[in-house]
Amino acid sequence: MAVGKEIRTKIKSVKNTQKITRAMEMVAASKMRKAQERMAASRPYADKMRNVIDHLAHSNPEYKHPYMQVRDVKRVGFIVISSDRGLCGGLNSNLFRKAIVTMKEFDEQKIEMTFCTIGTKAAGFFKRVGGNIVAQTAHMGDSPQLADLIGSVKVMLDAFDNGEIDRLLLVYNDFVNTMTQDSKVEQLLPIEPKEDKELEHHWDYIYEPEAKIVMTQLLTRYIESLVYQGVVENLACEQAARMVAMKSASDNAGDMIDDLQLVYNKARQAAITQEISEICGGAAALS
């Protein structure tokens, strides 16, 4: 019976798509769990560093590092972290929208901007928009390494050292929970020391070899670790967003299959009814 051949093929193709989206959903779910673990594992380092830096800022160091001095803002640097791949809902577009809003504010104040992009989506976006990209990193994979980031972070830190930028911002997605990802713009440089009464003590470290060198290394590592954390958070967000997007895609495919099945059944029923009535008509004509 040739009834509804097109519908049957259509159902089959939707079912195949559903299989793929369901598989992607499950893969994203397991990757998200790993990314969350990685997120938790990277936190102590940045926290410890933050403690040491706050100590330094408050323990009357004889040397004030340029990274902690607030300058007049003439140029701003952005580090934008995005995913490498798509199919993760509105994650990247929300992030870019947020970035655009911030950029517009600077633009109105006639402040120039340079960008460092991490992830292919950000690179593509700023290429399209026409931003001044000075560094980029992509294809970090599912287990990003800090080592992959050192290069591009250094480019931005050098720009800060040379006075090419006066402020460094980090744009990334903050992982709140599976359903919520928060696009965030955070200031990396200059570092603003926390105002904390408890930290007002009157001792200083012994530095080896020298305060300046130790501070530079410490602050560089701190910025690197913040960027790394951003990357890991963003990865967790990407997987969560993909999981949700794929789940709704699977659900939609299911609805579509139900609808098509109904149409198909109706058509089949109609064809049978018609055949029966034809037979009845034929029999009636004979008798």
Next chain:
Amino acid sequence: MAMTMHVDIVSAEEAIFSGPAERVFASAIMGEVGILPRHTPFLTQLKPGEVRVITPDGEENFYYVSGGMLEVQPFTVTVLSDTAVRAHDLDEAAAIQAKEAAERALQDRAADIDYAQAQIQLAQAVAQLSAIKRLRGKR
């Protein structure tokens, strides 16, 4: 009971060790340092090498760090390691391979290779090997 201090060894990617210790040894940039409780506040860079932690029950733990920072407070010691892997997990073959590659790179001056980079790689490989040898000797 002897005095103890709290020791944390963390890298950007994970927390490696956290617990009480009696003594800590590390290879700082200006030479090996041994830290006891009540040490004066101290901040230094670390060379690639091992960090030795002696726990209150006398056990000795080795951790390999490829550089980083050491922060000392009277009762807390923090090692901010660049990439610290447990010495147990170190792949000796890989270390030897890296050493060979670095040595080859050192000899092959004609090629466009960063000399300083190669020297760092060699220093790291040697330090990893010595950590492994120490572990082997203990068993």
